[in-house]
Amino acid sequence: MRHPKNKVTVKPLLTVKWVNGKVVMIDQTKLPTRLVYVEYNKYEDVARAIKSLVVRGAPAIGVSAAFGMCLAAFQSKARDHHKLLSDLEAAYETLKSTRPTAINLTWALDLTMAKAREGNSVNEIRKSILETSIKMADEDINTNKKIGQFGAELISNDETILTHCNAGSLATVGYGTALGVIRAAKENGKEIRVIATETRPVMQGSRLTAFELKHDGINVSLIPDTASGYVLSQGMVNRVIVGADRVLRTGHVFNKIGTYQIAALARRHEIPFYVAAPKSTFDLKSELKDIVIEERDRTEVIRVGNRLVAPLQVRVFNPAFDITPPDLITGIITEKGVLFAPFEEGIRQIIGPDR
């Protein structure tokens, strides 16, 4: 905290919340033109919302899926807990199938399902998974604030930070991971400028990161994804910070398509490249080859809104994520502290043997 006189507090957006038996979310497909909240009382609608990117961002879809399980528990007409568990298992499968790459989805679903299995009555299970899910949502914000504080210590005053996609309050319950670090640096009184990449094709950078940083009064400039190499080469960036959808025990990071090329260019120009991710994003069991990189629909690429921007019949390759190898990563910022290479030992220490 170098400039306590400038200390400010920002109030970020709340992405997903449990309100009176319903799940309330910002409909992120409507941003940046309209800030619309939607509410769901069926888990099937939550699954659709995850799939169609009404809610996105690894931590946010984890919490949304947990709340989806709560809806399923209240939707269920089960008279006994065996039937309820079987209904919850069906909901688990539906919610899990929505998106394959982010680990937090599976983590959150496994956690609620494990809680449910401990219960001995319908009411007990309902109560326990709702408590678990609300706690998960609350912890998400606390976790991000811890990530923010650890990350903010890395940042000097007057830095320009490049970020890709949206690892902000809109990717989490609130505060954000990569953008949480930026928020914490700002709250600590540091002057920070952010360069946000558009992040085609879904444009989470333009629509979400630019929106939420402006909302919080943080200095942000938008660039096309094609300009990221140029700005990194021109000495315009002091540091890159991104989020993650899955971090393997080796330190390989699955994150939004385009992350890898930014990491490679940052290395070329000797710019520190950081990943901000909570423990729930780590996957110590899987091998690199096991992870499915989601390929999303071609319409994301050939249309923007109703406007056709490519020939209707053109073949499209639209992978949603890529892999950044650990040798391109300067550090991984977690709620337990910042890990530096080699990552394997540090990751094992903070996550423990159980995951």
Add this chain to the structure above:
Amino acid sequence: MRHPKNKVTVKPLLTVKWVNGKVVMIDQTKLPTRLVYVEYNKYEDVARAIKSLVVRGAPAIGVSAAFGMCLAAFQSKARDHHKLLSDLEAAYETLKSTRPTAINLTWALDLTMAKAREGNSVNEIRKSILETSIKMADEDINTNKKIGQFGAELISNDETILTHCNAGSLATVGYGTALGVIRAAKENGKEIRVIATETRPVMQGSRLTAFELKHDGINVSLIPDTASGYVLSQGMVNRVIVGADRVLRTGHVFNKIGTYQIAALARRHEIPFYVAAPKSTFDLKSELKDIVIEERDRTEVIRVGNRLVAPLQVRVFNPAFDITPPDLITGIITEKGVLFAPFEEGIRQIIGPDR
């Protein structure tokens, strides 16, 4: 020509042409949804067309500007050649100010202006610059076919070639530079697949390259710019070929924003990276620091058609070009042959001392 049995001829689109005293162009802002031809009989309209990207691509804007000079010559009410030269000088300035980075614009304007200065009467000047401009247009296609043949010799059967932006028939009078190489390889009977990047923000890859390659029956897949590092890292690409807006005597290449990061990633994965450019794209006089990188309007980034894709008031940085250093370039394909590093000597030999 390895597979003479498969020899095919493709008929590319004609980007700009002189027809009955008018300049006729494809309006590239309407592609890919509509193939519309526009005609102009005032040089001011040609200048506006260049500025607003109705016509784009370094060779195509060179020829368009030359035809603009012809229109100016016929528009002029001058009774003597001194007055005509002064009218042409005004047109020269207007046309030259449209876009700063591509050298072909200046090259074409200088050539027509020099021709005009040789004339001794209004009619003689009109005739001579029209002949010069039509010859320039014809030569553009011949030049591209030579580039195509030299480039095609580099390409093996069954390659996947990644290209960025549009260095195709739509960037030239016809046939194209980078895509001319691909056309020539196909005409020589080789099986070629193309990966085209979208090329945000103006989307010349989606709108133009995907359109013209499909038009010619060439196998093309479209990827978001964010996926280029991923496809290069996954062994999906055998070769990169791009065009150029300006090549310095050192071999530094100014080309569409995003070229540099692709070149750096290609080098990282040991994939050959070629630039296809006619002699008219070379600038032996300027220093790196002298070249203005055009910054285009923020609306290109925050809007797609009428749809707002970013907060209306967000700050935008929208450079139209970047710089690829010679150490990332495997070869430069010209109508005189393929140059390899170190480029300086080869460039001097093919261009001669006069430019």
